[in-house]
Amino acid sequence: MTDTAAVGDALTAGMSRQELEEMVARMIEERDPRDPNLMTLIAWGGDLDRLWPTTILATTAAAGGMDVAIFFTFWGLFPLVKEEKRLTGDNWMTKGLAAMNRPSAQHAALSKLNMGGMGPSMMRSLAKKHGVAPPEELMEMAQDLDVKMWPCQMTMDLMGLKREDLIDGLDETAGAATALARMQKSAISLFI
């Protein structure tokens, strides 16, 4: 990829220290455009037990100075829905989805041991007892820490979710290409 033979054979004797450092920095940049400060999470799962790792990793990293973006897609979109929206969707299928999978972070289910909502209640109660903030608070904290929150446009369409269904303060909707371009530069990329 790097064309090292480009410049020819001028002697380094002719380069200043500054020129030399600039050349090296450029070669490193070309070879690896990665920024050790970037983290990108794909929030695919919308259940409480995935929402917690997503928001805990995002807020911990951002509090430590990292530049974090979360790309919310598929089931991961539902926790972005406002709590007061009981029903989303624009046809019987997307309405059915929302009816069976109640939107909002406040009503996220567990991927196992959900027990009709008793599992999540227990988990929230245990979390409170141990001083672990609920995901909806961690999402607000993430926004305060400038974590970028990108809803995936394509799966929003698929799931019948509209921008006004979602909480305030989110960033522009994005697509897979945007998420990929960012992951290519990120030191940490996780699919959660």
Next chain:
Amino acid sequence: MTDTAAVGDALTAGMSRQELEEMVARMIEERDPRDPNLMTLIAWGGDLDRLWPTTILATTAAAGGMDVAIFFTFWGLFPLVKEEKRLTGDNWMTKGLAAMNRPSAQHAALSKLNMGGMGPSMMRSLAKKHGVAPPEELMEMAQDLDVKMWPCQMTMDLMGLKREDLIDGLDETAGAATALARMQKSAISLFI
């Protein structure tokens, strides 16, 4: 890891620009063998809701010029089975697996809200309405875009899947060591 003290103290005055650039390129390569152009996905999940992100990320990245490989393992192998194969396996256990988890991308279930196949039908119908290609088409597209598709030999044996059960055009079967060696060099590695 890099032994910077190796070469001694010949003056750079004696190096041409080209020699200098070659030295720097070699040091960067040694320090980080990573290629910003590589992406490796581990397709562990075989459900429709994981197959979509896998194939969308793979085709989008490949269309954008990245070199993409997918390592299909565990449940992720079943979508590689030919649609006409209703039953795979060579004993009552592996036959039972295939009977309860119908193979092929065309018959992939949803990890939640499957509702005996009604969920996936709804999702496919919504996808069609919004111009999102079904995973079996995205898999073909991936092959056209030279995405490497590696079935995991060990889990194929475990699940009783034979090479002739799988769709045409796949690459050689591979093992964990191959996937790891590639992820070590990849800018993006995701477990889906």
Next chain:
Amino acid sequence: MTDTAAVGDALTAGMSRQELEEMVARMIEERDPRDPNLMTLIAWGGDLDRLWPTTILATTAAAGGMDVAIFFTFWGLFPLVKEEKRLTGDNWMTKGLAAMNRPSAQHAALSKLNMGGMGPSMMRSLAKKHGVAPPEELMEMAQDLDVKMWPCQMTMDLMGLKREDLIDGLDETAGAATALARMQKSAISLFI
């Protein structure tokens, strides 16, 4: 991030080859603190079908000379519980969790086709037939290969798991910040 203009314009003619190499190594290190030899896994899932990839990837990488750490969190903690512990937890909620989700690697369920434990038995029997070690053996092998095994303190508290509930030979408990700092330097980071 790198301040290339720092040193001024002393001529490289004045640098020895060794000084030059040291400067380049320092610049690469600053730009990307990543070590191609590090892998960090987040073991979030405790089911047999996730435990296998986690332990197979960890032992294969470690056997190949990589420095591997696994951060066990959420459901991923339960396989760390000693087999003889049928029940963990310190109140009705955490006891209930353990009762419905029997701890230890030996009793890990499958995320699909569990069929009251028949699924995992079948998988273990198939694995034995094909010479694939069970996860509890792979975990021991990982320890022999110096894989770092970090239980997540916060989710241990949440799930009511105590240090003495867990198998011997684990490393210190850790938090999200420790996992993130390590992933930032890792060539491979996966959420499993």
